[in-house]
Amino acid sequence: MAHTYEFPRPALTVDCVVFGLDDEDLKVLLIERDIPPYEGKWALPGGFVRVGEDLEAAARRELQEEAGVSKVYLEQLYSYGAPKRDPREHVVTVAYYALVKLSDHQVRASTDARSVAWFSVDDLPKLAFDHDKIQRAAHDRLRGKVRYQPIGFELLPDKFTLRQLQHLYETVLDRELDKRNFRKKILGMDLLVDLNEVETDVAHRAARLYRFDKKKYQRLEKKGFNFEI
Amino acid sequence: MAHTYEFPRPALTVDCVVFGLDDEDLKVLLIERDIPPYEGKWALPGGFVRVGEDLEAAARRELQEEAGVSKVYLEQLYSYGAPKRDPREHVVTVAYYALVKLSDHQVRASTDARSVAWFSVDDLPKLAFDHDKIQRAAHDRLRGKVRYQPIGFELLPDKFTLRQLQHLYETVLDRELDKRNFRKKILGMDLLVDLNEVETDVAHRAARLYRFDKKKYQRLEKKGFNFEI
DNA sequence: CCAAAAGTGTTTCACGTACACCCATGC
DNA sequence: GCATGGGTGTACGTGAAACACTTTTGG
Numbered sequence: 001m002a003h004t005y006e007f008p009r010p011a012l013t014v015d016c017v018v019f020g021l022d023d024e025d026l027k028v029l030l031i032e033r034d035i036p037p038y039e040g041k042w043a044l045p046g047g048f049v050r051v052g053e054d055l056e057a058a059a060r061r062e063l064q065e066e067a068g069v070s071k072v073y074l075e076q077l078y079s080y081g082a083p084k085r086d087p088r089e090h091v092v093t094v095a096y097y098a099l100v101k102l103s104d105h106q107v108r109a110s111t112d113a114r115s116v117a118w119f120s121v122d123d124l125p126k127l128a129f130d131h132d133k134i135q136r137a138a139h140d141r142l143r144g145k146v147r148y149q150p151i152g153f154e155l156l157p158d159k160f161t162l163r164q165l166q167h168l169y170e171t172v173l174d175r176e177l178d179k180r181n182f183r184k185k186i187l188g189m190d191l192l193v194d195l196n197e198v199e200t201d202v203a204h205r206a207a208r209l210y211r212f213d214k215k216k217y218q219r220l221e222k223k224g225f226n227f228e229i
Numbered sequence: 230m231a232h233t234y235e236f237p238r239p240a241l242t243v244d245c246v247v248f249g250l251d252d253e254d255l256k257v258l259l260i261e262r263d264i265p266p267y268e269g270k271w272a273l274p275g276g277f278v279r280v281g282e283d284l285e286a287a288a289r290r291e292l293q294e295e296a297g298v299s300k301v302y303l304e305q306l307y308s309y310g311a312p313k314r315d316p317r318e319h320v321v322t323v324a325y326y327a328l329v330k331l332s333d334h335q336v337r338a339s340t341d342a343r344s345v346a347w348f349s350v351d352d353l354p355k356l357a358f359d360h361d362k363i364q365r366a367a368h369d370r371l372r373g374k375v376r377y378q379p380i381g382f383e384l385l386p387d388k389f390t391l392r393q394l395q396h397l398y399e400t401v402l403d404r405e406l407d408k409r410n411f412r413k414k415i416l417g418m419d420l421l422v423d424l425n426e427v428e429t430d431v432a433h434r435a436a437r438l439y440r441f442d443k444k445k446y447q448r449l450e451k452k453g454f455n456f457e458i
Numbered sequence: 459c460c461a462a463a464a465g466t467g468t469t470t471c472a473c474g475t476a477c478a479c480c481c482a483t484g485c
Numbered sequence: 486g487c488a489t490g491g492g493t494g495t496a497c498g499t500g501a502a503a504c505a506c507t508t509t510t511g512g
Binding site: 413 | 461462463464465466467
């Protein structure tokens, strides 16, 4: 079935940069393309926006279909529309980035035949289209935003240690932080709930587990409180 | 001439929130629509993206065509794609915001028949489509960004007084600033060139004129300098 | 000479930063 | 008992914020 318009239109897609964090480093989820162009190359998950579909809904649908990822933090990044960014025709893409709790999202095969894998942001293959540029922009945005908004918690399990939290910031910001100053600052905000539990299966003194109090943060935010690391 | 595609596509537009500053307040440039939908209503300048045209180029073209505005600071804001945001069909828009030097851009009639006018951001008419929402987002972005990037100078003439500069920040941030602290901070950055000229035609002591040293800022920025008000 | 805005320093306080040692636990 | 990371306090310096008077100019 064909669709006809009075004037030609660019095609419209969404693409997602999905970040996850493990003990080593920050990772990005990529899919291997099984059709031209860039067949066999790694690319960001994404696809065409359907008529009548909201942009964010399209991004969530593609994440689910291509990578089995759902219920994640998702934020619009930027729109890219250089005429030649897709060799087939003029395709404008609205890019999003997502933060997932790797512990909840085991690296699982996609629902279709394509392979899906996590790559370290420091060791990415060459990506299809202008996806390198989009990935870098997402990484920059994450680095900038993580300091002023409590989005980092989206990368950790619900229960986490201060060590894990500090490691998160050190990884994303790519610099070392002072342990005492970090703890003083983060505990001083009074936004972490001490769960009175400790981690298990560690070969040393077990650390206390905390939970981020999102409700409290939202209340404070309305009153002018500014999160900052 | 008709254009046919295998799958239906949303239409794609760009819209621009153009800010200007005068002695009283922050202003937004609007155009009066002369065709349905929302005929006779005020709206943001904008229009359809052509195939083969870059998004920013489309925004600049529409600004020129609809409002006679050119060579302005322009930055992508956000993309809006709610299916019902345009009553005709699914139209996705990439929104931009622009900062213009009102002194250089006299409020002039548009090149076509529509009327164009500046409105105070505090006293806007009801806008067509979801343009209210877009305008608010642009205003929020401007408020947030002006403190960390030297974009405020785009709203002032090339030669300006410290009074004008402070007034700009007070207007955009919507709070009063201490004169001595402001001057100390801004002059301390050493990014303003003292032109050894003074303003004219004022009924009191004339203030010195300064120019923002953009080149110097760009050099410092690369070395890790952070602008901040 | 009066009105109006330009221009100028100091003190205080909060916060960021640097820094080192003892403690608890598993093996 | 030893290796490993958990957990804690203080001193210092920088920078933000509060604050008032004199100077210049035009009318």
